[in-house]
Amino acid sequence: MADHKSLRPEGRSFEGPAGDGWRARPANHPRRLVIAITGATGAVYGVRLLEVLRALPNRQTAPVETHLVVSDAAVLTLHQETGLQRKQVEALADVVHKQNNIGAAIASGSFQCDGMVIAPCSMKTLAAVAHGLSDNLITRAADVMLKERRRLLLMVRETPFNLAHLRNMTAVTEMGGIIFPPLPSFYHQPQTIAEMVDHTVARVLDLFAIEHELAPRWAGM
Numbered sequence: 001m002a003d004h005k006s007l008r009p010e011g012r013s014f015e016g017p018a019g020d021g022w023r024a025r026p027a028n029h030p031r032r033l034v035i036a037i038t039g040a041t042g043a044v045y046g047v048r049l050l051e052v053l054r055a056l057p058n059r060q061t062a063p064v065e066t067h068l069v070v071s072d073a074a075v076l077t078l079h080q081e082t083g084l085q086r087k088q089v090e091a092l093a094d095v096v097h098k099q100n101n102i103g104a105a106i107a108s109g110s111f112q113c114d115g116m117v118i119a120p121c122s123m124k125t126l127a128a129v130a131h132g133l134s135d136n137l138i139t140r141a142a143d144v145m146l147k148e149r150r151r152l153l154l155m156v157r158e159t160p161f162n163l164a165h166l167r168n169m170t171a172v173t174e175m176g177g178i179i180f181p182p183l184p185s186f187y188h189q190p191q192t193i194a195e196m197v198d199h200t201v202a203r204v205l206d207l208f209a210i211e212h213e214l215a216p217r218w219a220g221m
């Protein structure tokens with residue numbers, strides 16, 4: 001479990017406790033996140049994450065540069081679930097990479113960044129990550145995060161799970177990745193789907209020590 005007191009979100013570099021899979025980024029590099037949207041239902045999570053990162057309250061002093069990859073299957077789910085076209089979603093990111101561009105900067109461990117979120121993550125992409133199958137830019141970038149000991153968060157979505165899904169989630173966890181199914185909570189009494197989504201996205205930002213004002217924090221009963 002990360003000790004958040006040891007994180008320095010306002011600074012130019014993060015240091016997680018040893019062994020938590022979070023490698024420090026050099027102080028002179030900007031905060032950067034790789035975001036992938038794959039073809040599981042829940043495309044709204046990736047879209048909302050991009051929107052929030054563009055509008056961070058402290059974006060002038062501590063911006064987060066976003067590098068986006070949208071899978072071909074995600075183009076379908078994005079349209080089905082949000083009505084958005086690929087171009088509209090890509091316009092929310094600072095840098096856009098094509099899924100088959102295996103020569104992109106994010107395919108290399110020399111690209112400095114704070115980590116990667118796959119939001120949402122299909123069982124197919126989960127399986128590829130779990131087995132080191134770098135067959136496209138998304139799975140290659142995820143592979144790089146694991147080998148470089150950077151934070152990798154998979155918003156896996158399927159129900160129910162079969163044994164392959166469960167084993168693949170275990171394998172990713174054993175390699176240091178974070179399995180983060182976007183399961184809504186109800187204790188904060190959400191009134192809208194947007195509130196539910198924001199609550200989940202807020203927890204994702206917390207895991208990267210990115211300050212936000214997205215959702216109220218639990219202050220006890």
Ligand SMILES: Cc1cc2nc3c(=O)[nH]c(=O)nc-3n(C[C@H](O)[C@H](O)[C@H](O)COP(=O)(O)O)c2cc1C
Pocket residue numbers: 037038039040041071072073074076077080121122123124125157158159
């Ligand atoms: C509307 C729709 C919803 C889907 N929902 C899921 C899902 O929740 N979880 C999942 O693993 N796959 C889901 N799929 C199937 C994936 O899109 C499919 O396995 C695809 O090959 C994933 O490829 P990708 O990981 O490269 O995006 C869905 C497909 C469609 C069209």
